[in-house]
Amino acid sequence: MNTQYPGITIALLAGTSLWATANADEQALHDIAAATSARRLEQDIATLAGFGTRHTLSETDSDTRGIGAARRWIKAEFDQISADCGGCLDVFYVSGIVSGTARVPDPVEVVNVVAIQRGSDDPARFVMMSGDIDSRVSDIMNATSDSPGANDNATGMAGTIEAARVLSQYSFPGSILYVGLSGEEQGLNGGEILAAHALENDWDIKAVINNDMIGNIRGINGVVNNTTARVFSEGTRYVETDDEARQRRFQGGEVDSASRNMARYIDDIADRFIPNLDVMMVYRLDRFGRGGHHRPFNEAGFPAVRIMETNENYNWQHQDIRVEDGIAYGDVLEHVDFDYTAKLTALNAVTMAAMSWAPAPPGNVSISGQVSPDTTLSWEKVPGATQYRIHWRLTTDAQWSQSRTVGDVDTFTLENVVIDNYFFGVSSVSASGVQSPVVFPGPAGAF
Missing domain, CATH: 3.40.630.10 (Zn peptidases)
Structure with missing residues (x-):
């Protein structure tokens, strides 16, 4: 029997996981x-x-x-x-x-x-x-x-x-x-x-x-x-x-x-x-x-x-x-x-x-913030996504360690998070809370 997936209402929280509790x-x-x-x-x-x-x-x-x-x-x-x-x-x-x-x-x-x-x-x-x-x-x-x-x-x-x-x-x-x-x-x-x-x-x-x-x-x-x-x-x-x-x-x-x-x-x-x-x-x-x-x-x-x-x-x-x-x-x-x-x-x-x-990973992710206390990420929205999530980690970390859900937007500025000290990425999230893989900015990380 072919059954439709039930609605997921996972709240995405900051932390080490791509998912919430x-x-x-x-x-x-x-x-x-x-x-x-x-x-x-x-x-x-x-x-x-x-x-x-x-x-x-x-x-x-x-x-x-x-x-x-x-x-x-x-x-x-x-x-x-x-x-x-x-x-x-x-x-x-x-x-x-x-x-x-x-x-x-x-x-x-x-x-x-x-x-x-x-x-x-x-x-x-x-x-x-x-x-x-x-x-x-x-x-x-x-x-x-x-x-x-x-x-x-x-x-x-x-x-x-x-x-x-x-x-x-x-x-x-x-x-x-x-x-x-x-x-x-x-x-x-x-x-x-x-x-x-x-x-x-x-x-x-x-x-x-x-x-x-x-x-x-x-x-x-x-x-x-x-x-x-x-x-x-x-x-x-x-x-x-x-x-x-x-x-x-x-x-x-x-x-x-x-x-x-x-x-x-x-x-x-x-x-x-x-x-x-x-x-x-x-x-x-x-x-x-x-x-x-x-x-x-x-x-x-x-x-x-x-x-x-x-x-x-x-x-x-x-x-x-x-x-x-x-x-x-x-x-x-x-x-x-x-x-x-x-x-x-x-x-x-x-x-x-x-x-x-999940929706497709976000498209054309870009980043800016050199010589600034803030870091700004921008991306193209994808079908099926109702919100997006920004991730960052120390450059020596293996896994994404910090994240923030930012809503149904195509750009967001992290205040007082210095671009030089971290790697950043963006994921897309469906209405039911299922998340895509994280996309690193620029052609290096594009899906």
């Missing part, structure tokens, strides 16, 4: 967090691992083995979710031909599975959750050996399907994209194809949340921890121009791209709505020297982050299944903690729900 009207977001099912995730991860291999260059005709069978099953799952919610999802493939690279030497069709839950008021505005369909073993070109890819990345793909199951029971002003991306291990091919498709079709994507390995709690270093997750985000925009870089040098913004403020938003959502989960914001595009499927979206100009487990075990990723010197290698089902996967899936679902119920 809890009240009954926040219950829907808590309900979404609680609705993700570890049992359903286990079933879906087992199904994906059961296709034997999902290598990008693997079998496509079989109904039981290879990436072709896997992507058809994913599409069928989205189709069933849509049927259960009265046709609320638009499900289709977006594909392209890749060839002539070291990892894809011959032409191959790389196929992504896309499901769109259209927004009621602002359907061209999107938030997106993605997981990777493909898997691999030690040899990146081995498309035939068993490669269950249980954690990398059946967990992210199953989480995306589960988020669609949960959120399809609600309606939102903004649209939500649920995506299975192919070709990740062969060079982030599917992300490049879908990012190009989004640009060609004028999709206004405000956030891409890429989930890549959200099921392991046992690190290669011996740490066992199911209470933390990492969010990786770029600090400065990849598409920044020389003039914009010059402006950033004098005004700041090295740690305030839209992607970085998305990470802060996710961190606050975790603190507020996901029990026993702390987000580690990592100030880096991805793990050291490595990559993920959020990167092509950053390179296309979209805000994009990666959510993943905190403790990786390299014996259980990108490995042939074997036992060697008493050590078990391989990405198999027994290494996945399904409760942990459910927790990180809930983090995604609540974040997307909050962003989709």
Whole structure:
């Protein structure tokens, strides 16, 4: 059943959170967090691992083995979710031909599975959750050996399907994209194809949340921890121009791209709505020297982050299944903690729900106040916002620490708050109290 979100009457107060103190009207977001099912995730991860291999260059005709069978099953799952919610999802493939690279030497069709839950008021505005369909073993070109890819990345793909199951029971002003991306291990091919498709079709994507390995709690270093997750985000925009870089040098913004403020938003959502989960914001595009499927979206100009487990075990990723010197290698089902996967899936679902119920982030935020005791921020109003909120923090603080709700205006002056000493931003707030991510002034922070 498709149910409209109940009115939220959260009063926004100054403090460390993007939200106010809890009240009954926040219950829907808590309900979404609680609705993700570890049992359903286990079933879906087992199904994906059961296709034997999902290598990008693997079998496509079989109904039981290879990436072709896997992507058809994913599409069928989205189709069933849509049927259960009265046709609320638009499900289709977006594909392209890749060839002539070291990892894809011959032409191959790389196929992504896309499901769109259209927004009621602002359907061209999107938030997106993605997981990777493909898997691999030690040899990146081995498309035939068993490669269950249980954690990398059946967990992210199953989480995306589960988020669609949960959120399809609600309606939102903004649209939500649920995506299975192919070709990740062969060079982030599917992300490049879908990012190009989004640009060609004028999709206004405000956030891409890429989930890549959200099921392991046992690190290669011996740490066992199911209470933390990492969010990786770029600090400065990849598409920044020389003039914009010059402006950033004098005004700041090295740690305030839209992607970085998305990470802060996710961190606050975790603190507020996901029990026993702390987000580690990592100030880096991805793990050291490595990559993920959020990167092509950053390179296309979209805000994009990666959510993943905190403790990786390299014996259980990108490995042939074997036992060697008493050590078990391989990405198999027994290494996945399904409760942990459910927790990180809930983090995604609540974040997307909050962003989709909130108005878009404010546009064209600017700031002035040099050689003055006061700081003035200005912005363009956005549809659905009934008030705006100004935020500030010390330049060494990781999270926004101070805030003030300023009403339905497009400019506001903070008296006796000196511009030199803080970083500033603006968020938009709906009539029901749901808030957007914070926008840092100028092109450095624009969404």
